[in-house]
Amino acid sequence: MSLPRVTVAGRMVDDPDLRFSPQGKAVARLRLVANDRKKEGDQWVDGDTLWINATVFGKPAENAAESLKKGDLVVVTGRLRTESWESDGQKKSAIVLIADQVAADLTFRVLPHGGAGHAAAAAEIGADQGQDPWATPVGSPEPGF
16 A cells, blocks of 8 residues: 655745755755635634645755745645654654655745746746847747747
8 A cells, every 4th residue: 555645735834954865865854834714704714724844855855945945835745654753762753745746836926036947947048049038029929939
């Protein structure tokens, strides 16, 4: 039986914590929070709060560290796993989301910081065609790239 797969939408509690294993593999820890909100009359009321720890590996971990920051809305898809450890002689455990995919949630806004990739990609496309790809006039039927 495989581990349960879930998709979680939440807000980044902290900037991603990027570290590298002794073998050089990137590992990023993402801390998320999600809660239900409902409108009662003219007021918004917060419901239950869920705190989620997610771990992402490899190049996606590096991309998350470069592109995401505290406060961003994200969508994470992965597998739930129970991690166990011992602290002060007591056994402890927590459910962790092992992320297969991490994406910015653009429901409310476009990320202004966008990571290093946005400007570099635009410059590269423009350099390939000898022009600024974003210079296409609004309403033009042709894209700038």
